[in-house]
Amino acid sequence: MSPAEAPIYATVRIESEDAASGFRCGKHALDDYFARHALANDLAGIGRAYVLRRFGDDETLPRVLGYYTLSMASVASEGVAAAFVKKLPRYPMPVALIGRLAVDERARGRRFGEKLLVDALHRVVNASDLLGCLGIVVDAKDEAAERFYAGYDLVPLQAEGWPRRMFLAIATAKSALEP
Numbered sequence: 001m002s003p004a005e006a007p008i009y010a011t012v013r014i015e016s017e018d019a020a021s022g023f024r025c026g027k028h029a030l031d032d033y034f035a036r037h038a039l040a041n042d043l044a045g046i047g048r049a050y051v052l053r054r055f056g057d058d059e060t061l062p063r064v065l066g067y068y069t070l071s072m073a074s075v076a077s078e079g080v081a082a083a084f085v086k087k088l089p090r091y092p093m094p095v096a097l098i099g100r101l102a103v104d105e106r107a108r109g110r111r112f113g114e115k116l117l118v119d120a121l122h123r124v125v126n127a128s129d130l131l132g133c134l135g136i137v138v139d140a141k142d143e144a145a146e147r148f149y150a151g152y153d154l155v156p157l158q159a160e161g162w163p164r165r166m167f168l169a170i171a172t173a174k175s176a177l178e179p
């Protein structure tokens, strides 16, 4: 690939320079997690952290455009049963959790949030070939986050309360990612 064709952004595993880069999305809990815990939890295997990093020389944008974390989780089968044709066993069902997803304030509205979410879905769909995983869950912190996720067909598993857990079946994610 010639330099002119090189991608300007890529989603990669977090590195120490990312954590110290001054990422800020405006939500203290997400900013604090990124600066203080994301790298350590990634290295410990608690929550893998992926950053959308700027590789181009557009200095008007921060080094880290956004990030998300991925880990394993489980949900009550009753909660997600409606998304499946066949009955589910009654014990908790395996899912992947996008624990946090945020875009830097200086990089909003450029579809970086969408890029991060699509990247996460690709990773989970690939992982679901190796281990049982019925879908993806997120914990929307507020109405704006819920609207963002609803735009990608995640459905709330509860009607009230925050954070609000939302779900997307793996088969739905797979077909959405098909070219």
Ligand SMILES: CC(C)(COP(=O)(O)OP(=O)(O)OC[C@H]1O[C@@H](n2cnc3c(N)ncnc32)[C@H](O)[C@@H]1OP(=O)(O)O)[C@@H](O)C(=O)NCCC(=O)NCCS
Pocket (backbone or CB within 6 Å): 025, 027, 030, 099, 100, 101, 102, 103, 104, 107, 108, 109, 110, 111, 112, 113, 114, 115, 139, 140, 141, 143, 144, 145, 147, 148, 151
């Ligand atoms: C939510 C967030 C990730 C969106 O990032 P973004 O890069 O600005 O969003 P995108 O440009 O990729 O937008 C993709 C779509 O989501 C919609 N969207 C973006 N932010 C939204 C918001 N706050 N509320 C509702 N919809 C939103 C866009 O309008 C767009 O919709 P369209 O397909 O109809 O045009 C970003 O606002 C953010 O980091 N918020 C703070 C952290 C947070 O709440 N994270 C989510 C839960 S942990």
